[in-house]
Amino acid sequence: MKQLFILMVLLFLGCGPDPIPAPKPSVLILPDNLNTCNTASRVNDFESQVRFQWTAALDTESYQLVIENTLTRQKRTVSTSLLSESVRLSSGAPYSWYVVSKSLLTDAVGQSSVWQFYLEGNPEASHFPFPAQLLEPQNKAELGLDDSNSLLFQWNGNDLDGDIESYELYLGESTDELSKEREGLTNNQTEIQLLANTLYFWQVVSIDREGNHSFSEIFQFQTL
Numbered sequence: 001m002k003q004l005f006i007l008m009v010l011l012f013l014g015c016g017p018d019p020i021p022a023p024k025p026s027v028l029i030l031p032d033n034l035n036t037c038n039t040a041s042r043v044n045d046f047e048s049q050v051r052f053q054w055t056a057a058l059d060t061e062s063y064q065l066v067i068e069n070t071l072t073r074q075k076r077t078v079s080t081s082l083l084s085e086s087v088r089l090s091s092g093a094p095y096s097w098y099v100v101s102k103s104l105l106t107d108a109v110g111q112s113s114v115w116q117f118y119l120e121g122n123p124e125a126s127h128f129p130f131p132a133q134l135l136e137p138q139n140k141a142e143l144g145l146d147d148s149n150s151l152l153f154q155w156n157g158n159d160l161d162g163d164i165e166s167y168e169l170y171l172g173e174s175t176d177e178l179s180k181e182r183e184g185l186t187n188n189q190t191e192i193q194l195l196a197n198t199l200y201f202w203q204v205v206s207i208d209r210e211g212n213h214s215f216s217e218i219f220q221f222q223t224l
Contacts, residue, residue: 001022020107023060023101029053031097033115034130034158040089040119045067048091048119053084057101057110059178064100069093070116070131070214092121094214099166120212129159132167132216137202139219151223154189155216157206168205174202175218198223 010220030053031037040048052065065078065085067116071093078085089095095117101110116130122161136154137143157164170178171192176203182190194200204216 014162020103020106021059023110024058024108025110026054026057026060026063026099026101026112028097028099028112028115031115031117033117035117036127036151037117037119038191039115042091043088046091046121046193047088049086049088050119051084051086052097054099054112056083059103060101060110061104062102064102065097066100067095067097070096089119091119092093094118094129094130103185116158126163126210126212127160128212129157129164129208129214131214132157132204132206134202134204134219137219137221139217139221141221142224143221145194146222149196150191151194152189152191152192153202155204157204161207161208163209164206165209166207168207170203170205171203173199178203180219194223196223200222 030039030051040050042048052067053062057063057095062079062081063083065080065087068078068088069089069090070072076087080089083112096114097115099112118127118130133156136152143151149178153169154169157167166183168180169182169185169190169192171181172178181192199220201218201220203218204213
């Protein structure tokens with residue numbers, strides 16, 4: 001009798017409602033990644049209309065387009081149920097963008113990859129470097145140090161003019177106290193000695209031959 005009761009409970013639980021699927025990420029289409037936006041329409045000397053496009057995502061009812069001017073750190077957020085959106089932006093600046101997939105049935109979301117593009121202003125002007133993409137150590141990683149207490153830092157840098165001259169690496173134990181740990185770096189990696197059992201924050205600055213600067217995101221990691 002007890003076994004029959006357990007079997008009935010298991011059957012009841014097995015017939016419960018299926019879990020609500022989380023929205024899947026979209027795939028970005030336009031503007032092209034790490035390129036000049038050549039599909040923008042000029043509005044005036046200072047602004048252009050930029051069309052953003054992405055693919056449909058499964059289990060999704062609406063989308064949130066997030067655009068950031070990576071020089072000023074100003075963000076624009078546009079909500080839509082469509083697969084494209086046209087936004088007026090300031091010319092002569094680099095931008096990053098991504099799309100968040102949303103559903104009314106769940107608080108879970110899907111996020112696309114992050115793409116970057118440059119919106120031309122004066123075509124004769126030098127382009128600002130794209131913000132460096134931090135690779136290692138990854139954000140919120142927990143890492144052991146080697147015998148020399150050293151850790152390898154790696155990143156990718158891009159500039160439409162191909163004239164990145166050097167990088168600076170900033171490191172600290174809080175986002176408000178980052179100090180310049182390395183400067184004049186011509187490679188995309190460097191090794192730094194660290195303390196164990198410490199929470200660190202790091203950022204990379206890209207500098208081109210014209211003296212234009214761009215700042216990466218700030219990542220954090222914990223040494224063990």
